[in-house]
Amino acid sequence: MPQPLIERYRDSLPLEPGDPVVSLNEGSTPLVEAPRLSERVGARVWLKVEGANPTGSFKDRGMTVAVSRAAGRGAKAVICASTGNTAASASAYAVRAGLRGAVIVPEGKIAIGKLAQSLMHGARVVALEGNFDDALTIVRQLAERNPIELVNSVNPYRIEGQKTAAFELIDELGYAPDALAIPVGNAGNVTAYWKGFQERGTSPICYGFQAAGSAPLVDGSPVAKPETVASAIRIGNPARWEEAMNAFNSSRGRVAAVTDEQILDAYHWLASHEGVFCEPASAASVAGILNHGLPTVEGMDKPETVVCVLTGHGLKDPDTALGTAPSVINCQNDIGEVEAAVFN
Numbered sequence: 001m002p003q004p005l006i007e008r009y010r011d012s013l014p015l016e017p018g019d020p021v022v023s024l025n026e027g028s029t030p031l032v033e034a035p036r037l038s039e040r041v042g043a044r045v046w047l048k049v050e051g052a053n054p055t056g057s058f059k060d061r062g063m064t065v066a067v068s069r070a071a072g073r074g075a076k077a078v079i080c081a082s083t084g085n086t087a088a089s090a091s092a093y094a095v096r097a098g099l100r101g102a103v104i105v106p107e108g109k110i111a112i113g114k115l116a117q118s119l120m121h122g123a124r125v126v127a128l129e130g131n132f133d134d135a136l137t138i139v140r141q142l143a144e145r146n147p148i149e150l151v152n153s154v155n156p157y158r159i160e161g162q163k164t165a166a167f168e169l170i171d172e173l174g175y176a177p178d179a180l181a182i183p184v185g186n187a188g189n190v191t192a193y194w195k196g197f198q199e200r201g202t203s204p205i206c207y208g209f210q211a212a213g214s215a216p217l218v219d220g221s222p223v224a225k226p227e228t229v230a231s232a233i234r235i236g237n238p239a240r241w242e243e244a245m246n247a248f249n250s251s252r253g254r255v256a257a258v259t260d261e262q263i264l265d266a267y268h269w270l271a272s273h274e275g276v277f278c279e280p281a282s283a284a285s286v287a288g289i290l291n292h293g294l295p296t297v298e299g300m301d302k303p304e305t306v307v308c309v310l311t312g313h314g315l316k317d318p319d320t321a322l323g324t325a326p327s328v329i330n331c332q333n334d335i336g337e338v339e340a341a342v343f344n
């Protein structure tokens with residue numbers, strides 16, 4: 001039986017003795033070796049399949065800890081701004097804890113599966129005429145004015161939970177990988193991995209990748225109107241900016257941009273060559289190492305082992321999949337026709 005993440009790593013998590021464990025048995029996700037990708041990149045590459053978490057993204061790692069602490073403190077409701085996955089996760093964990101949930105999402109810019117999740121879990125779903133950054137500004141103010149717990153990654157318990165992914169990598173491989181490749185949006189996840197690595201006394205090179213139309217960390221200034229097909233990372237002003245830059249600099253890694261075309265190519269290639277279907281934002285990690293390689297600073301060896309974090313499941317965003325994949329073949333109920341359709 002998979003163990004709740006909080007039980008597995010309790011000693012490293014700042015929960016209070018009386019806090020309930022609000023869990024859906026998250027974490028312990030597959031680390032899948034990627035032989036074809038390894039060949040292309042010239043290093044041994046693994047995929048950390050975070051889409052295998054209960055709500056289909058890495059957000060569950062942080063949410064189990066943040067919602068457990070919120071419930072322990074006697075909160076009655078949780079709120080977040082979200083490009084979709086945080087909303088889905090917060091909605092589910094709120095139900096588990098018996099709390100009310102509210103999520104603010106950019107209107108028309110979240111993948112349909114994520115919307116379905118939040119609605120099914122009974123959260124109050126607000127579609128904002130604005131982007132993620134606008135939504136985050138509003139929820140920060142709402143949480144100051146009302147007795148409601150903010151569960152975005154500005155909440156330190158989210159980072160604490162998410163750092164367990166770094167622990168899992170080390171525990172499963174038996175050593176820390178030489179490098180990590182990770183998509184970057186609000187920059188909570190890379191902050192969390194770096195914290196986890198540091199707590200275990202390790203320093204893998206952190207390569208962060210942003211979508212070219214939403215790349216404030218690469219540009220060095222906020223992006224007022226972020227755009228990208230990878231809606232999960234359509235963010236112009238990351239809340240964890242400083243911490244993320246610290247992770248890239250301290251690990252002697254870097255942050256770089258990948259175009260939508262490169263993201264979609266990697267997304268399709270992974271599904272059709274490694275059998276792993278992730279969402280577009282997740283594929284930014286793979287697009288990044290395919291297009292930028294594994295650069296090092298002078299005097300450092302080229303990384304031999306690399307983990308790409310695949311942050312969310314491909315099923316979250318069927319519209320992008322169906323809009324860019326080959327068509328189905330319609331066929332009459334006739335063996336000859338079916339035979340022709342299958343074999344021609």
Ligand code: F0G
Nearest residue numbers: 082083085086185186187188189311312
């Ligand atoms: N990949 C996916 C699938 C995401 O949903 C997110 C963030 C990221 C990568 C980037 O992680 O923000 O920690 O740098 N999604 C947030 C949300 C913003 O609202 O679901 P980050």
